Amino acid sequence: MGRGAYEHNYTRLNLPELEAQTIDAAPLAIALPPELAGQGPATVDLYCAENLALLEAQAAKWAARCQLLYIDPPFGSGKVYSARVEGARGRQSQAVKAYRDDQDFDGYLAWLYRRLVFARDLLCPSGTLYVHLDWHAVHYVKVELDRLFGRERFLNEIIWCYYGPSPIRSAFKRKHDNILVYTRSPAYYFDADAVRMPYNESTVRTFQSSRKAGFGKVPDLARGKVPEDWWYMPVVARQHGERVGYETQKPESLLERIVKASSRPGDLVGDLFAGTGTTGVVAARLSRNALLADRNPVGVEKALLRLARLEPAPHVRLWRYLTPEMNGSPPAGG
Numbered sequence: 001m002g003r004g005a006y007e008h009n010y011t012r013l014n015l016p017e018l019e020a021q022t023i024d025a026a027p028l029a030i031a032l033p034p035e036l037a038g039q040g041p042a043t044v045d046l047y048c049a050e051n052l053a054l055l056e057a058q059a060a061k062w063a064a065r066c067q068l069l070y071i072d073p074p075f076g077s078g079k080v081y082s083a084r085v086e087g088a089r090g091r092q093s094q095a096v097k098a099y100r101d102d103q104d105f106d107g108y109l110a111w112l113y114r115r116l117v118f119a120r121d122l123l124c125p126s127g128t129l130y131v132h133l134d135w136h137a138v139h140y141v142k143v144e145l146d147r148l149f150g151r152e153r154f155l156n157e158i159i160w161c162y163y164g165p166s167p168i169r170s171a172f173k174r175k176h177d178n179i180l181v182y183t184r185s186p187a188y189y190f191d192a193d194a195v196r197m198p199y200n201e202s203t204v205r206t207f208q209s210s211r212k213a214g215f216g217k218v219p220d221l222a223r224g225k226v227p228e229d230w231w232y233m234p235v236v237a238r239q240h241g242e243r244v245g246y247e248t249q250k251p252e253s254l255l256e257r258i259v260k261a262s263s264r265p266g267d268l269v270g271d272l273f274a275g276t277g278t279t280g281v282v283a284a285r286l287s288r289n290a291l292l293a294d295r296n297p298v299g300v301e302k303a304l305l306r307l308a309r310l311e312p313a314p315h316v317r318l319w320r321y322l323t324p325e326m327n328g329s330p331p332a333g334g
């Protein structure tokens with residue numbers, strides 16, 4: 001897609017269908033102009049929907065379909081998050097409320113658990129679930145996921161580290177997120193070779209300088225290493241082209257490693273808290289299909305624009321599923 005109306009980072013399409021007053025009995029397909037619908041080989045189903053209502057409606061149809069599910073829900077932070085959208089008639093972009101994360105904590109845990117149960121059932125037998133959280137809830141959710149999947153299905157806790165400013169003076173700066181990884185069965189898919197990375201220069205120097213280095217094993221320096229379970233990757237900052245004006249947008253590099261490790265081309269990758277569609281963008285670029293859902297029309301529109309800019313742009317099917325839960329803020333534990 002060339003430069004034009006949809007190129008601006010903060011553009012809001014304002015698709016009226018996404019905010020209609022009516023309630024839908026079933027997911028409704030919204031016709032898209034060809035420049036947004038794309039024709040590429042990957043297919044992305046993008047739902048503007050409250051995910052629990054959507055999952056309840058589609059559970060039987062979608063059971064065991066996903067090879068990979070990445071979910072990045074609200075963290076139980078007590079905050080309200082914003083997005084930037086284009087001002088009216090070309091005026092400066094402005095901040096609008098994107099989503100609330102201010103339920104009471106017990107209500108939040110019950111709310112998330114109901115969605116995790118459905119998430120597990122979407123996975124195919126070789127599938128993997130990644131749940132992205134931080135210090136607020138990760139330890140509580142780890143216990144719930146252990147019960148849901150079985151402790152032996154826990155694969156990793158990935159620590160995503162980053163730098164950034166913080167006003168904190170009474171504790172260490174909180175600069176990492178936690179991603180809990182569970183597999184549906186012992187016969188899960190994991191492609192270590194797809195995510196190998198170069199050894200650190202100091203490691204290479206050490207092994208090249210001494211035959212006695214290491215613990216008796218000389219690594220294959222040319223092949224590279226399987227990454228550790230802690231990843232340094234920068235947050236999406238102002239200077240990054242991928243930034244689209246959504247407070248909790250995740251970096252494409254993070255999703256790239258997850259998608260490459262836990263799915264193959266042609267597989268279905270799901271994200272039930274899709275926000276600006278980072279998972280779908282990366283999945284489509286890597287020739288995977290995607291199933292995305294988010295209740296916030298601003299996030300859905302931004303996802304749509306990001307997908308339309310890919311080359312080749314995936315074939316996007318946009319769906320609306322407006323339910324009573326989507327009027328106003330989510331009820332506690334709803």
Ligand SMILES: C[S@@+](CC[C@H](N)C(=O)[O-])C[C@H]1O[C@@H](n2cnc3c(N)ncnc32)[C@H](O)[C@@H]1O
Binds near residue numbers: 050293
């Ligand atoms: C942390 S953000 C996801 C950001 C996303 N990973 C990205 O890179 O843009 C969480 C998202 O969950 C969505 N959300 C919260 N509750 C939801 C619900 N019940 N159903 C669907 N989406 C929900 C919010 O609208 C928000 O976009």
